[in-house]
Every structure is written in C-alpha cells, then in structure tokens.
Amino acid sequence: MSAAEAQAAVPVRKPGDLRRVLRRVSAKVGLLITVIFLLLTVAAPLVAPYDPYDQDLSSALSEPSAQHWMGADQYGRDMFSRVLYGTRTALLAVVVADGLALVLGCAAGLVAGFFGGRTDAVIMRLVDVVLAFPYLLLALIIVAALGPGLTNSMIAIGIVYTPQYARLIRGQVLAIRHADFVRAARALGASRVRIMLRHVLPNSITPILVMATLQAGSVVVETAGLSFLGLGAQPPSPDWGALLADGQSYFLTAWWIATFPGLAIFLVVLGFNLLGDAFRDHFDPRRAS
Amino acid sequence: MTRYVIGRLGQLVLVLIGVSVIVFFTMHVLPGDVATLLLGERATAEQLVSLRHQLGLDQPVVVQYADFALEAARGDLGTSLRSNHTALADVWTAFPVTLQLALSALLLATLIGVPIGVVAGTRAGGMLDNVLMTATLFGVSMPIFWLGLMLLLLFGAGLGWLPIGGLMPVGLDAPRVTGMTVIDSLIAGRADLIAASLRHLTLPAVTLATIPLAMIARVTRSEMLATATLDHVRTARAKGMTERRVILRHILRNALIPIVTVIGLQLGLLLSGAVLTETIFSLPGLGRLMVDSILSRDYPVVQAGALFIAGVFVLVNLLVDLSYGLLDPRIRRS
Numbered sequence: 001m002s003a004a005e006a007q008a009a010v011p012v013r014k015p016g017d018l019r020r021v022l023r024r025v026s027a028k029v030g031l032l033i034t035v036i037f038l039l040l041t042v043a044a045p046l047v048a049p050y051d052p053y054d055q056d057l058s059s060a061l062s063e064p065s066a067q068h069w070m071g072a073d074q075y076g077r078d079m080f081s082r083v084l085y086g087t088r089t090a091l092l093a094v095v096v097a098d099g100l101a102l103v104l105g106c107a108a109g110l111v112a113g114f115f116g117g118r119t120d121a122v123i124m125r126l127v128d129v130v131l132a133f134p135y136l137l138l139a140l141i142i143v144a145a146l147g148p149g150l151t152n153s154m155i156a157i158g159i160v161y162t163p164q165y166a167r168l169i170r171g172q173v174l175a176i177r178h179a180d181f182v183r184a185a186r187a188l189g190a191s192r193v194r195i196m197l198r199h200v201l202p203n204s205i206t207p208i209l210v211m212a213t214l215q216a217g218s219v220v221v222e223t224a225g226l227s228f229l230g231l232g233a234q235p236p237s238p239d240w241g242a243l244l245a246d247g248q249s250y251f252l253t254a255w256w257i258a259t260f261p262g263l264a265i266f267l268v269v270l271g272f273n274l275l276g277d278a279f280r281d282h283f284d285p286r287r288a289s
Numbered sequence: 290m291t292r293y294v295i296g297r298l299g300q301l302v303l304v305l306i307g308v309s310v311i312v313f314f315t316m317h318v319l320p321g322d323v324a325t326l327l328l329g330e331r332a333t334a335e336q337l338v339s340l341r342h343q344l345g346l347d348q349p350v351v352v353q354y355a356d357f358a359l360e361a362a363r364g365d366l367g368t369s370l371r372s373n374h375t376a377l378a379d380v381w382t383a384f385p386v387t388l389q390l391a392l393s394a395l396l397l398a399t400l401i402g403v404p405i406g407v408v409a410g411t412r413a414g415g416m417l418d419n420v421l422m423t424a425t426l427f428g429v430s431m432p433i434f435w436l437g438l439m440l441l442l443l444f445g446a447g448l449g450w451l452p453i454g455g456l457m458p459v460g461l462d463a464p465r466v467t468g469m470t471v472i473d474s475l476i477a478g479r480a481d482l483i484a485a486s487l488r489h490l491t492l493p494a495v496t497l498a499t500i501p502l503a504m505i506a507r508v509t510r511s512e513m514l515a516t517a518t519l520d521h522v523r524t525a526r527a528k529g530m531t532e533r534r535v536i537l538r539h540i541l542r543n544a545l546i547p548i549v550t551v552i553g554l555q556l557g558l559l560l561s562g563a564v565l566t567e568t569i570f571s572l573p574g575l576g577r578l579m580v581d582s583i584l585s586r587d588y589p590v591v592q593a594g595a596l597f598i599a600g601v602f603v604l605v606n607l608l609v610d611l612s613y614g615l616l617d618p619r620i621r622r623s
Contacts, residue, residue: 129307132599136561137579141595144583145315221432225565228434229580244435248569251438252446259442262435270430277426 021282030274037268040087048081052238061254071256073246082238083260089239090268093154093223094216100158102212105165106204110196112166113173124170127163135160135218136225143231150223150239153232157222161215168211172204206283214276217269224265240265294611301603308599309361309592313354316588326586327370357592366596367589371582376593379578384597385468386456386574390566391559393471393490394497399552402502406509406548411536413514422510428503433562437496437569444492452489454571461485493570497562501555508551512544519543545616553609560598 021027040047049069056076064071070079112123130138142156176182177200185195226232227241228248235242240261247258324340325332332340341347345356360367366376374382409421445453452458456470463473463482471490474482516522517540525539526532564576575594582590 125303125307129304129311132304132308132603133595134558134561134598134602136564137576137595137598140564140580140583141312141315141591144586144591217430224432225434228565229568230584241434244438248438251442255442258435258438262432262438265432265435266427266430269432270427273426273430 021278024278026274027278030271030276030278033267033271034275037087037091037271040084041091044084044088048078048084050078050081052077052082052085053236054078061250063254064256070260071254073243073257074250074254077236079243079256079260082243083240083264085238086240086243086261086264087268089150089233089237090220090223090265093150093157094219094272096151096154097157097161097219097223098212098215100155101161101215102165102208104158105162106169106201106208108162108166109169109171110173110200113170114177114192114196114200120170123166127166130160130163133160136222139222139226140229140231143226148231148234150227150233150237153223153226156226157219160222161219164211164215165208168207169201169204172207173200176200176203210276210279210283213272213279217272217276220265220268220272294607297607297610301600301607304603305596305600306358309358309596310354312592312595313357314350316586316591317350317353323370323586323588361596366593369582369590370587371585371590376589377597379590380575380593380597382468383573383575383578386572387560387563387567387576389469389471389490390493390497390563390572390574391556393494394559394562395501395552395555397494397498398501398505398555401498402505403509403548405502405506407513407536407541409506410510410513410517410540413510418510421506425503425506428499429507431499433496433499434565434569436499437492437566440492440496441569451492454569456486456489456572457482458485458489493566493572496569497559497566500562501552501558504555504558505548505551509544509548512547513540516540516544542616546613549612549616550609553605553612556602556605560602 022031054077056072059068059072059076059078060074062068062072062076064079068078068080070083072078073082108123108127112120133141139153139156139160142159143153146152146155173196182195182199185199190198223232224239224241224244227239228245230245233239233242235246243261244258244265247254247256247261251258322337323344323346324337328336328340338347345353348356357367364377368374369376369379372379405421405425409418412418441453444451457463461482463470463477463479463486466473466476470486471483474486513536521543522535522539525535530539560576563574564580566572567574567577568580575598579591579594579598581587582594
C-alpha cells in the first residue's frame with residue numbers, strides 16, 4: 001500500500017462531524033434515549049419513589065397501580081425503583097466492560113500492527129482462538145472460573161469483546177504505519193511508543209468510537225444475560241438481568257416483574273444501536289455513498 | 290482446492306489446541322477447589338487429598354494439561370463428575386437438541402430475513418422500507434431472554450396456543466434415532482408426534498431467530514442497494530429484462546456472498562443465544578448443559594463442550610468459505 005493510499009484509508013475528522021451525524025432523526029432518537037438513561041443513572045435517588053431494597057410484604061406481587069407504577073415483586077419491593085436503580089448497573093457495565101475491552105484491545109492491536117512479524121502472529125492467533133468461542137459461552141467460562149458476581153461478569157464481558165478492538169486497531173495501524181506523518185515522526189526520532197500513542201491512536205479514534213457505541217448495546221444485553229443465568233449481579237441487587245430471572249419464576253402470576261426490566265434493556269440497547277448505526281453510516285464512506 | 294481445505298483443517302486443529310489451553314487453564318488455575326466443591330464444605334482433609342489424587346489434581350497444571358491433551362487426542366475427554374457418563378457422551382446427547390433449535394432458527398431467519406431485505410432494498414427510502422428497517426432495528430435490540438418470556442406469557446400462558454416448555458409433552462416421546470425430536474417424529478411417522486414436536490419447537494425457534502433474522506434482513510437490504518447501482522444491472526434493465534428477473538438473477542445473485550457470510554456467522558450468535566433460550570424453555574441442550582456444568586464445576590464436560598462448540602464453529606466458517614466457490618464462478622476458478 002502506498003503512503004497516499006494509506007492516508008486515504010484513514011477516516012478524516014472534520015469539525016462539525018458530530019453535528020452532521022445528529023441531524024438524522026434516528027440519531028436524535030438514539031441520543032435522546034441514551035441521555036435520558038444517563039440522567040436517570042444520576043438522578044435515580046431523586047426520582048425513585050421507594051428505596052429499591054425496601055421490602056413491604058403487604059404489597060408482595062401487587063399489580064401496577066398508582067402506588068407502585070410498575071407493580072411490586074415477591075417481597076413487595078417497588079419495581080419502578082428497582083428498574084430505575086438497575087440503570088446504574090447497566091451503564092456501569094458499559095463503562096467497565098466496554099472500557100476494558102477498548103483498552104486491552106487497543107493495546108493488543110497497536111502492538112500487533114506496529115511490531116508485525118512474530119508478535120503480530122502470536123497476538124492475532126490468540127485473537128482467532130478467542131473468536132472461535134461464542135461470546136456468551138466464553139464469558140460463562142471466565143465468570144465461572146472467577147466466581148459469580150457483577151465485577152467478574154463485567155471483566156468476563158470485557159475480555160470477550162477485546163478481540164474486536166484488537167482487529168480494528170491492527171487494521172488501522174497497518175493502514176497508516178507508512179503514512180507520511182508517521183514517517184516524519186520516525187525521522188524526527190520519535191520512539192515507537194510515542195508514535196503509537198501520539199500519532200497512530202488519535203487517528204483511529206473515529207472507528208474506535210463507532211465500535212464502542214455499537215458494542216455498548218451488546219454489553220448491556222450480555223451482562224444482563226449473565227445475571228439472568230445467576231452468574232452476574234447477585235440478589236438483592238437491582239440488576240435488570242437478575243430482576244428478569246426473578247420474574248421468570250413468577251411470570252405466570254406476576255407478569256410485571258419480568259416485563260419492565262426487559263423493556264428497559266430493550267430501550268437502552270435500542271438507543272445505543274440507533275446512535276451507533278448513525279455514527280457508522282456517517283463515517284463509513286461506502287455506506288455514506 | 291484440496292490443498293486449501295487441508296490447510297484450513299490444519300488451522301482447525303491449531304484453534305482447537307488454543308481453545309483447549311484457554312478452557313483448561315481457566316478452569317484449573319483460577320480460584321476454587323473442585324474437590325471441595327464435589328465433596329462439600331464438611332469434607333475432611335484426608336477425603337479432599339484422596340479425591341484430588343484420584344482426579345490427578347495434585348499434579349502440576351502443565352502435567353495435568355499434557356495428560357488431558359494426550360487423552361483428548363485419543364478421543365477421551367474424561368468422565369462427567371455429575372453423571373458418571375463420559376463427557377463426550379453427555380455433550381453428544383445434548384447436541385441434537387441445540388442443533389435442532391439452531392437450525393430451525395436459522396431456517397426461519399433466512400426464509401423471512403432475505404425476502405424482507407429484498408423487499409426493503411427494492412423500495413429503499415419508501416414507507417415500507419422504513420417500516421421494515423425500524424422493525425429489524427427493534428429485532429436487533431431485543432434481549433432474547435426477555436422476548437422468550439414475553440412470547441411464553443402471550444402464546445403459552447395467555448392464549449394457551451403453545452406449550453410453555455420442554456421438548457415434548459410428558460409421556461409422549463418418539464423413539465430416539467437422531468435426538469432431534471422433529472426428525473425422530475418424522476421417522477416414527479406418527480402425526481401426533483410430529484405435531485407435538487413442532488408445537489414445542491415453535492416458541493424457542495422464533496425467539497432464537499429474531500436477532501439473526503433482523504441482521505440478515507439488514508445486510509440483504511444494504512447489499513441489494515450496493516449491487517443495484519452496478520453497470521451490469523443497468524445493462525440488464527436497458528436490454529428490457531423484467532424487474533423481477535433483474536432483481537433475482539442480477540442483483541440478489543451478486544449480493545449473495547455477504548449474505549451467506551452473515552448467515553454463517555449467525556451460528557456463533559445462535560449457540561450463545563441457545564444458552565439463554567434453552568434456559569427459558571427448559572430444553573436439555575448443549576447450552577443448558579454447559580451452564581449447569583459450569584455452575585457445578587463439572588470441568589470435563591465444560592472442556593468437552595467448549596472444544597465441541599469451537600470445532601463446530603470453525604467448521605461452519607470453513608463451509609461458508611467453501612460455499613463462495615459455488616456462488617461465484619470467479620472464486621471457483623481462482
């Protein structure tokens with residue numbers, strides 16, 4: 001690949017890009033949903049009418065009503081408050097798991113792409129092996145080894161999503177490592193680490209952001225899935241997946257326990273997907289055309 | 290071509306070795322003692338030592354792995370700590386349940402997803418396109434464990450149209466031939482068995498098909514749009530070919546490779562989804578077996594299951610790659 005081609009392969013960041021992305025209705029809806037859930041994360045104690053852990057056996061399994069908008073669970077805990085607090089766990093999972101995958105994946109991809117040769121071969125074969133597992137299954141194995149719990153489930157999901165970032169960043173590095181500005185930096189005596197962190201990484205921010213947004217929805221679903229299977233957040237934590245698992249036991253008699261946490265997961269994932277789709281379509285020249 | 294297939298099968302062996310290393314060391318190096326788990330907290334120190342020795346757990350991990358790898362190469366993946374069957378036998382018994390579920394979901398997803406993508410792609414920007422694409426976006430965003438419960442609530446508990454779990458009604462079983470209830474019922478040739486197995490399969494298959502269906506529809510649409518602008522399509526139209534023929538022969542045919550790739554890649558998603566779907570619908574498949582084995586630290590079954598699933602996954606990817614030659618004569622020739 002020539003230097004010119006290499007530079008052409010790098011997405012160019014232009015001022016006002018974000019504003020252009022957000023001009024689309026779907027992006028606006030996605031952003032609105034995401035912002036609402038972010039606000040709820042912060043404002044949960046102000047908005048929630050009850051403490052999410054408060055039990056009131058006289059209200060056990062009561063239907064949605066003016067008193068309990070989303071009904072109450074088997075211990076009489078207010079479902080609306082529990083779903084609201086569940087927003088915190090879900091978004092924490094996005095930050096921790098997606099963040100971990102991003103950091104590990106970027107590091108692996110940068111090293112593989114920049115050093116090439118055996119280093120590249122070893123890292124990429126490892127990536128291939130991890131990709132040979134279905135996501136949830138690998139996460140299950142890791143979390144089983146680490147022990148059930150929210151932190152461990154977030155670490156497991158982070159590890160599972162790492163190869164995606166590694167592949168992406170390696171591709172970016174290969175595309176720009178012979179670009180003029182990288183050669184110029186090398187000629188000026190910049191170290192490999194400096195070139196990677198100051199020149200290669202910032203020029204890969206756009207695709208990383210697109211992937212992080214697209215992965216965020218999956219991270220929410222997978223974390224909730226692990227909790228649903230009993231391997232993530234443990235009772236009485238108001239985690240959406242754990243609430244759904246509770247609801248499964250009562251779904252014949254109390255439909256509301258499973259319905260509302262699932263709806264919340266669906267909406268958050270929809271928000272991230274709308275936003276991610278808009279970013280991807282905007283920055284991918286093939287799709288834009 | 291033969292050399293290519295042999296090379297890919299060689300890669301499969303490497304991937305399986307890698308998978309076995311990851312699973313083995315994850316299950317053995319990380320915290321948690323299998324002997325304590327099996328015997329319970331009240332076991333005496335002597336009992337624990339004896340069991341560890343019996344299971345070979347008192348050996349260095351590398352030695353344990355070498356033993357495991359040698360036995361695995363001979364086809365022995367150990368004995369289940371729970372059922373006392375060979376680990377491979379447990380996996381083999383559960384696999385047809387998951388295979389039937391995954392294949393029926395993939396069939397549904399393809400039969401509905403591709404036409405939706407074609408319709409949306411040929412009416413891009415129109416009302417129908419917008420409605421269909423919004424629906425697929427909802428599909429992609431759906432947590433299937435929630436969807437499964439909602440379908441159970443509506444069609445199982447609410448309307449009573451379909452059963453709420455299990456493979457077959459209690460007391461009604463087709464003689465086991467393949468382990469796939471629908472096929473076994475067909476082989477038995479009894480209408481009541483066929484109807485019962487299909488009724489039990491419907492909700493799990495629909496649940497599991499939702500996300501792949503949405504993804505296949507979206508990729509079909511975007512590939513239809515990308516292919517529709519190519520020169521040969523314009524030429525076909527200029528020659529006066531009917532629109533139906535242009536779509537089927539010139540656009541869809543050329544858009545098939547990415548569509549087939551996506552269909553093949555759905556397998557991983559289906560196997561992941563099967564874990565949750567089998568949990569919701571109480572199906573004794575491979576996903577459920579893996580979860581139960583992980584929770585009870587039945588590591589021979591976890592290892593056997595993981596190797597089996599990874600092997601199937603890599604083999605399917607190979608088949609997808611080989612199918613390109615059938616779809617595109619240029620690839621076949623090269």
